[in-house]
Amino acid sequence: MESVARTRANPKASSSLGSRMKLFWNDRTLLLMCLPAIAFFLVMSYLPMPGLYLAFVNFNYTDGMFRSPFVGFDNFQFLIHSGTLWKLTFNTVAYNLAFILFGNALQILIAVLLNELRTKWFKKLTQSLLFLPYFISFVLVGLIAYNILSYDYGLLNSLLKTMGMDPIQTYSNPKIWPYIIVVTYLWQSTGYGSIVYFAAIMGLDSEILEAAEIDGANALQRIRYIVLPWLKPTFIILLLFSLGGILRGNFGLIYNLVGANNSVLFNSTDIIETYVFRTLVNNFNFPLGSAVSLYQSIFGFIIVVSANWFMRKVSPDNTLF
Amino acid sequence: METSIARFRGKDGTSALVRGVGYALIGLFALFCLLPFILVLGTSLTAEKTITLHGYNIWPRDFSTFAYKIVFENPDMIVGSYAVTLCITIVGTAVGLFVVAMTGYALQRPDFRSRNAISFLIYFTTLFQGGVVPFYIIMTQWFGLKDNYLSVLLPGLMTPFLVIMMKSFVRSIPHAITESAKMDGAGDFRIFLQLILPMTTPALATIGLFIAIGYWNEWYNAMLFLSPNMTYRPLQLFLYNVVTSADFVRNSSVASNIQPRDMPLESMKMATAVVATGPVILFYPLVQRFFIKGITVGAVKG
Numbered sequence: 001m002e003s004v005a006r007t008r009a010n011p012k013a014s015s016s017l018g019s020r021m022k023l024f025w026n027d028r029t030l031l032l033m034c035l036p037a038i039a040f041f042l043v044m045s046y047l048p049m050p051g052l053y054l055a056f057v058n059f060n061y062t063d064g065m066f067r068s069p070f071v072g073f074d075n076f077q078f079l080i081h082s083g084t085l086w087k088l089t090f091n092t093v094a095y096n097l098a099f100i101l102f103g104n105a106l107q108i109l110i111a112v113l114l115n116e117l118r119t120k121w122f123k124k125l126t127q128s129l130l131f132l133p134y135f136i137s138f139v140l141v142g143l144i145a146y147n148i149l150s151y152d153y154g155l156l157n158s159l160l161k162t163m164g165m166d167p168i169q170t171y172s173n174p175k176i177w178p179y180i181i182v183v184t185y186l187w188q189s190t191g192y193g194s195i196v197y198f199a200a201i202m203g204l205d206s207e208i209l210e211a212a213e214i215d216g217a218n219a220l221q222r223i224r225y226i227v228l229p230w231l232k233p234t235f236i237i238l239l240l241f242s243l244g245g246i247l248r249g250n251f252g253l254i255y256n257l258v259g260a261n262n263s264v265l266f267n268s269t270d271i272i273e274t275y276v277f278r279t280l281v282n283n284f285n286f287p288l289g290s291a292v293s294l295y296q297s298i299f300g301f302i303i304v305v306s307a308n309w310f311m312r313k314v315s316p317d318n319t320l321f
Numbered sequence: 322m323e324t325s326i327a328r329f330r331g332k333d334g335t336s337a338l339v340r341g342v343g344y345a346l347i348g349l350f351a352l353f354c355l356l357p358f359i360l361v362l363g364t365s366l367t368a369e370k371t372i373t374l375h376g377y378n379i380w381p382r383d384f385s386t387f388a389y390k391i392v393f394e395n396p397d398m399i400v401g402s403y404a405v406t407l408c409i410t411i412v413g414t415a416v417g418l419f420v421v422a423m424t425g426y427a428l429q430r431p432d433f434r435s436r437n438a439i440s441f442l443i444y445f446t447t448l449f450q451g452g453v454v455p456f457y458i459i460m461t462q463w464f465g466l467k468d469n470y471l472s473v474l475l476p477g478l479m480t481p482f483l484v485i486m487m488k489s490f491v492r493s494i495p496h497a498i499t500e501s502a503k504m505d506g507a508g509d510f511r512i513f514l515q516l517i518l519p520m521t522t523p524a525l526a527t528i529g530l531f532i533a534i535g536y537w538n539e540w541y542n543a544m545l546f547l548s549p550n551m552t553y554r555p556l557q558l559f560l561y562n563v564v565t566s567a568d569f570v571r572n573s574s575v576a577s578n579i580q581p582r583d584m585p586l587e588s589m590k591m592a593t594a595v596v597a598t599g600p601v602i603l604f605y606p607l608v609q610r611f612f613i614k615g616i617t618v619g620a621v622k623g
Contacts, residue, residue: 051455113343137538293452
């Protein structure tokens with residue numbers, strides 16, 4: 001994360017333990033300033049990590065987290081044999097791939113077109129409107145979806161009825177949910193992403209575009225040969241970030257859209273997070289939940305590191321770390 | 322820069338076409354983003370009878386504020402939720418912002434030897450996580466924070482993303498300022514508090530707003546740690562309960578002496594949503610430029 005070019009103050013300083021302690025002492029105020037944040041991440045993020053040991057036990061409340069009987073890989077075997085792990089992985093990855101693919105395509109398209117527009121108030125107004133859905137809670141997103149999709153009163157069925165078609169039973173039809181989830185995701189996050197890309201375009205030297213213009217390049221040519229190549233590094237960084245999170249599902253979105261217990265839809269909507277959440281809240285099966293979390297973290301980690309390694313080979317300037 | 326681009330751009334047919342497509346597509350998508358909000362507002366202002374007859378509608382066919390009357394008939398619950406969310410948001414944002422700013426400043430100091438190690442410690446939490454089960458056990462069994470508002474306040478204080486964003490913000494302030502202040506004998510904390518902090522107000526506004534909006538929209542930790550027998554629940558959890566459970570409607574029908582079958586069930590959900598989201602939408606035009614700035618600085622350069 002840190003830029004490598006930054007010079008180190010004194011590279012030879014850490015020769016002995018004594019001088020190292022002295023250096024810590026010199027930095028004591030800065031260390032103290034970091035202490036609250038370090039404590040925060042230790043408690044909130046690192047302290048739960050050893051708890052993943054739960055994945056290998058047969059948990060009971062009297063023995064607690066670390067004294068329950070050890071069962072090895074039994075929990076994983078159950079998850080694999082029941083097909084749960086495969087289904088959760090497939091859904092989580094498929095949704096994320098759809099989000100990355102359609103999300104970035106739409107965001108880049110909108111950012112590039114936004115850059116072509118001239119009417120200032122129109123640009124400002126539409127940017128604000130596009131960004132608006134990003135600021136509301138997932139609870140409201142779920143409610144809005146219900147507003148549109150509900151069988152009895154939903155806007156969708158009202159429209160279908162006025163056009164003389166039969167209403168759809170949305171909440172019991174698993175086949176249409178991938179579309180609903182992806183469209184809702186695009187509705188909520190396109191504004192955010194297109195602003196990232198638009199900001200990157202703003203960093204492009206306007207003289208280059210002007211020169212191309214004078215040489216007779218039309219808008220499509222300018223986009224194709226100047227703007228899009230300029231956006232490539234931003235795209236790669238964002239892609240790396242999202243690939244790193246490919247096993248992390250969007251819990252808030254899917255939980256609030258689908259509902260807590262609508263198991264009819266689970267086949268096409270259940271992701272790792274919603275499954276783990278149910279093991280915690282509904283079934284109290286802590287080991288199964290932890291087993292899935294451990295699997296998620298380990299494979300997620302491997303994916304980030306290999307994506308980063310791959311990028312270092314291909315284009316060393318665009319790596320995460 | 323803006324004007325010079327505009328002056329030169331697009332006199333040929335293709336460019337005009339691209340521009341036309343741009344206006345149409347972006348205009349339509351902006352409308353697509355806005356309409357659901359109007360749908361919620363419209364439904365909240367429609368008489369229940371009309372909803373059951375014709376379904377939800379963008380424009381209220383039959384204007385009625387009855388749902389709002391019911392929501393505020395018994396204001397205790399919603400006012401309590403507002404108070405809880407407001408307190409958590411204010412305290413959490415103040416504490417979180419200060420800690421993030423302090424950490425961000427320290428971690429970008431080129432002469433701070435442990436900065437890479439600490440940065441990695443923070444960044445690593447985005448790569449590997451313990452999952453919700455151990456987190457839940459630790460928060461409830463070890464810290465005893467079940468049904469305690471701290472369980473909502475603490476996890477929302479900061480994210481690695483915000484620390485990184487703060488770091489990139491402060492980096493734009495020349496290190497020479499810190500160095501010359503040090504030469505004059507100022508300590509690191511004093512340099513941060515009296516010199517750097519006043520120079521980073523745009524950054525503080527952006528990051529503070531990110532934290533605040535997180536708290537305002539927070540429902541996940543509230544749902545995990547606050548049980549239904551708590552009287553005052555944070556706003557979004559309150560909204561979640563209104564939307565998903567019939568209990569709430571039963572209670573308010575008893576309180577307001579209305580037969581349960583006459584309760585404006587559907588319009589009431591929407592009215593509660595409007596009341597819970599209203600402040601965010603009202604403040605939005607004022608604060609959105611800070612968000613745009615934050616995204617610009619934080620997201621592109623890690």
